[in-house]
Amino acid sequence: MADEKLYLYPIWIRIWHWLNAVFFIVLLLTGISMQYSNPDNPFLISFELSVQLHNIFGILISINYLIFIIGNLFTSNGKQYKMKTKGLFKRLYDQSVFYLFGMFKKQDPPFDISVENKFNPLQRFIYSTAMYIGFPIIIASGFALLFPEIIIPQIFGLSGILITALIHVIIGFILSLFLFIHIYVCTIGASISSNFKSMITGWH
Structure with a gap:
């Protein structure tokens, strides 16, 4: 398997992947800037510009995510994210x-990479959790x-906007990790x- 050349990443996955990476990094930088900037002392990027870029790239990454979902529905790439529960923890x-x-x-990996299984079990679990949750x-x-009027005003006696913002920041932090x-x-x-x-050429 070590010497076998495998075509694992078709062009649409590679384009989606690199766009997703760029969009997410911009969102990460602008998100941090919004968290720590003030009008008198900008952090990385000014607050006003951070808000504008964060909104724009948030929409772009949402469109890109839709492409990912559609691609997984209509190509064989979707099966790479399906997990068998039997023996999963082992x-x-x-x-x-x-x-x-x-x-x-320098031990050999416990699971070989193949066209049918381009992710090892841990990758599959983490990628599936990240992308589908x-x-x-x-x-x-x-x-x-972006449209706060749709948020429930009060959730368990707390501001709905506050709870939504906390969820957004916490998940953003986890995805950053x-x-x-x-x-x-x-x-x-x-x-x-x-x-x-491999993510440039498609070949592993």
């Missing part, structure tokens, strides 16, 4: 042990903040750059 454990210890001992929540809460972990894991390959090249 597979997650084996892959976690490999990431924590095995790869530093995290992204819908952050997009829905983002649109609610996912981004950094994703980048790190991508450096684990035949070389530091091999996985990044």
